[in-house]
Amino acid sequence: MIRLEDIWRTFVMGDQSLHALQAVTETFAAGEHVAIIGPSGSGKSTLLNILGCLDKPTRGQYFFDGRAIESLDPDELAQLRLNEIGFIFQAFHLVPRLDATANIELPMTLAGVARKERSERARAALESVGLGDRAGHRPAELSGGQKQRVAIARAISMQPRLLLADEPTGNLDTHSGEQILDLLDGLNQEGITLAVVTHDPEVARRAQRVLEMRDGEIVRRISADEVSDANPIFDRGRVGKRP
Amino acid sequence: MKPEDTFGYAVNALIQQPRRAGLSLLGVVIGVVAVIFLTALGEGARLYVTEQFQTLGTDVIVVIPGKTETTGMMPGFTGTPNDLTLDDAEALLRRIPEAILIAPISMGNDTVSYQNKSRQVVVLGSTPAFFELRGIPIARGSGLPEGDIDRGANVAVLGKETAEELFAEENPVGKSIRIGEWRIRVIGVNGPRGTHLGQNLDLVTIVPVATGMRMFNRTSLFRIMIELRPGSDIEAVKEKIEAVILDRHNEVDVTCMTPDAVIESLSAIVGTLTLVLVGIAAISLSVAGIGIMNVMLVAVSERRAEIGLLKAIGATHRQVLLVFLMESLLISTTGALVGLGIGFATIHVVTWMYPAMPAEAPIWAVFSVLALSVVAGVFFGVLPARRAMRLDPIIALSSKG
Numbered sequence: 339m340i341r342l343e344d345i346w347r348t349f350v351m352g353d354q355s356l357h358a359l360q361a362v363t364e365t366f367a368a369g370e371h372v373a374i375i376g377p378s379g380s381g382k383s384t385l386l387n388i389l390g391c392l393d394k395p396t397r398g399q400y401f402f403d404g405r406a407i408e409s410l411d412p413d414e415l416a417q418l419r420l421n422e423i424g425f426i427f428q429a430f431h432l433v434p435r436l437d438a439t440a441n442i443e444l445p446m447t448l449a450g451v452a453r454k455e456r457s458e459r460a461r462a463a464l465e466s467v468g469l470g471d472r473a474g475h476r477p478a479e480l481s482g483g484q485k486q487r488v489a490i491a492r493a494i495s496m497q498p499r500l501l502l503a504d505e506p507t508g509n510l511d512t513h514s515g516e517q518i519l520d521l522l523d524g525l526n527q528e529g530i531t532l533a534v535v536t537h538d539p540e541v542a543r544r545a546q547r548v549l550e551m552r553d554g555e556i557v558r559r560i561s562a563d564e565v566s567d568a569n570p571i572f573d574r575g576r577v578g579k580r581p
Numbered sequence: 582m583k584p585e586d587t588f589g590y591a592v593n594a595l596i597q598q599p600r601r602a603g604l605s606l607l608g609v610v611i612g613v614v615a616v617i618f619l620t621a622l623g624e625g626a627r628l629y630v631t632e633q634f635q636t637l638g639t640d641v642i643v644v645i646p647g648k649t650e651t652t653g654m655m656p657g658f659t660g661t662p663n664d665l666t667l668d669d670a671e672a673l674l675r676r677i678p679e680a681i682l683i684a685p686i687s688m689g690n691d692t693v694s695y696q697n698k699s700r701q702v703v704v705l706g707s708t709p710a711f712f713e714l715r716g717i718p719i720a721r722g723s724g725l726p727e728g729d730i731d732r733g734a735n736v737a738v739l740g741k742e743t744a745e746e747l748f749a750e751e752n753p754v755g756k757s758i759r760i761g762e763w764r765i766r767v768i769g770v771n772g773p774r775g776t777h778l779g780q781n782l783d784l785v786t787i788v789p790v791a792t793g794m795r796m797f798n799r800t801s802l803f804r805i806m807i808e809l810r811p812g813s814d815i816e817a818v819k820e821k822i823e824a825v826i827l828d829r830h831n832e833v834d835v836t837c838m839t840p841d842a843v844i845e846s847l848s849a850i851v852g853t854l855t856l857v858l859v860g861i862a863a864i865s866l867s868v869a870g871i872g873i874m875n876v877m878l879v880a881v882s883e884r885r886a887e888i889g890l891l892k893a894i895g896a897t898h899r900q901v902l903l904v905f906l907m908e909s910l911l912i913s914t915t916g917a918l919v920g921l922g923i924g925f926a927t928i929h930v931v932t933w934m935y936p937a938m939p940a941e942a943p944i945w946a947v948f949s950v951l952a953l954s955v956v957a958g959v960f961f962g963v964l965p966a967r968r969a970m971r972l973d974p975i976i977a978l979s980s981k982g
Contacts, residue, residue, distance in 0.1 A: 420895025
């Protein structure tokens with residue numbers, strides 16, 4: 339479904355250029371569950387941003403379903419994000435003034451879905467993440483785990499084919515984190531392609547494939563069984579930060 | 582994104598910051614109230630003037646001694662023109678066939694007294710034609726006597742209020758009063774007429790024009806009012822009047838004023854005033870607009886994460902722009918509507934408290950205020966909205982929020 343060919347992403351800072359991604363070539367099959375691991379600054383988040391069409395590679399080709407992303411204009415990219423891609427963030431990024439339902443409806447609102455259909459679909463999404471009784475609650479009235487479940491409901495409200503999660507359990511306790519991971523596994527089993535960036539070996543072990551990154555390159559492709567707790571790459575660090 | 586959803590989203594964002602939205606709204610409200618109230622006063626003045634002159638009829642020419650064009654000053658205050666005399670008035674009556682009424686007028690100020698009561702009044706000298714021309718009814722007795730205008734009888738017609746003040750319940754007709762040193766017999770009392778052309782006709786005392794001129798030692802008339810047959814060519818008549826005066830004075834040392842010309846020049850003054858008001862409006866709305874811009878810039882920087890999220894989940898540049906433009910537009914148009922409401926309420930209160938004060942907001946002001954508020958909302962909202970639109974979603978999402 340996704341093909342990356344020799345992707346480079348270079349940031350120029352003063353007279354220095356920094357290669358956040360170097361010669362990344364990778365294929366993601368439809369329905370796959372892939373974890374991307376690596377130390378802070380290894381390029382995991384940059385790779386995720388490029389997969390989510392929030393960022394464009396400096397060099398190289400990205401094909402989504404055979405369409406070259408490079409040739410799409412900003413509106414077509416927005417359209418692609420709206421219809422095909424769902425995002426889940428470590429910081430949830432719910433709009434604080436909107437209740438759970440309105441947050442879930444947001445992508446459908448952008449898509450121009452009629453009000454009635456929106457609220458029906460939002461209710462169904464909310465129930466599918468087990469929060470049917472929290473429809474009118476604002477983010478401030480929800481626990482971290484509940485917030486992330488609302489965020490997942492929002493991400494799947496447009497029935498995307500690709501779900502991108504950046505440290506989805508990073509701000510959660512173990513129990514809530516497991517609930518979130520179970521939800522994501524369930525969605526993956528229903529056929530959604532899942533890419534998760536994580537520091538947490540527990541999260542990585544749930545994937546079918548694990549990409550280990552270092553200095554902007556994919557240095558290892560391993561299976562979930564090979565992920566070890568002792569792996570020095572699992573140091574703690576801030577997520578979503580640019581190198 | 583459906584328009585009503587953009588609207589709803591913007592409303593929701595604004596009501597979460599009621600104080601901030603309210604304060605920026607207040608700026609617009611104050612500007613709009615000022616504009617509406619001031620233009621209402623200007624328009625009121627214009628309507629008042631127009632109405633006053635329209636009751637005079639449009640077929641009226643007022644001949645005033647002195648020439649405006651030569652000095653650029655108000656007629657009547659210029660140099661030393663030849664006297665405008667009763668003979669001139671008679672000549673005009675003879676030689677202008679279109680004239681159906683000619684009222685020569687003299688004017689002065691003096692004390693009118695009866696027994697121990699006295700009052701300072703305007704004493705107008707004229708002819709019976711004056712009553713007809715100015716539409717003054719006779720309540721008691723008779724008007725001025727017809728006949729030779731050079732013969733000034735010592736008689737007077739009192740204004741309604743003057744008569745009430747001096748005579749109370751007594752019938753003034755036939756009584757003898759004093760005007761200055763002159764002993765005058767009251768032959769009639771005006772009915773109510775009120776203020777007309779800036780003169781309270783209920784307060785004036787009217788005497789025969791020759792009497793009035795003698796009383797105040799005048800050799801020249803104050804003015805001559807001429808009513809023309811309806812449908813007369815006013816310009817042609819003006820030329821005829823000037824020809825008659827040229828014949829008699831060897832120069833055209835009078836000014837012919839028509840109500841139309843007066844209304845026109847007064848309208849020009851009101852027009853200038855209106856321009857000034859529009860200027861004030863533009864300034865106050867600009868200030869209010871800058872207030873909106875400031876609030877929106879703060880909102881954009883506070884809601885960076887929200888903007889980043891919107892972009893990440895598939896909002897186009899246009900949608901982000903419209904959401905924020907809608908917010909500034911809502912502030913400005915709501916402010917305009919509230920301001921219109923308060924402005925009209927103020928006008929009502931003022932005209933209720935001071936019924937004599939004419940105030941009426943012109944419809945064009947209402948529409949321009951609405952149009953200007955839309956323009957201001959968009960104009961001052963574009964910069965913040967574009968800033969939101971251009972935010973890099975990756976950076977915006979990594980910011981706290």
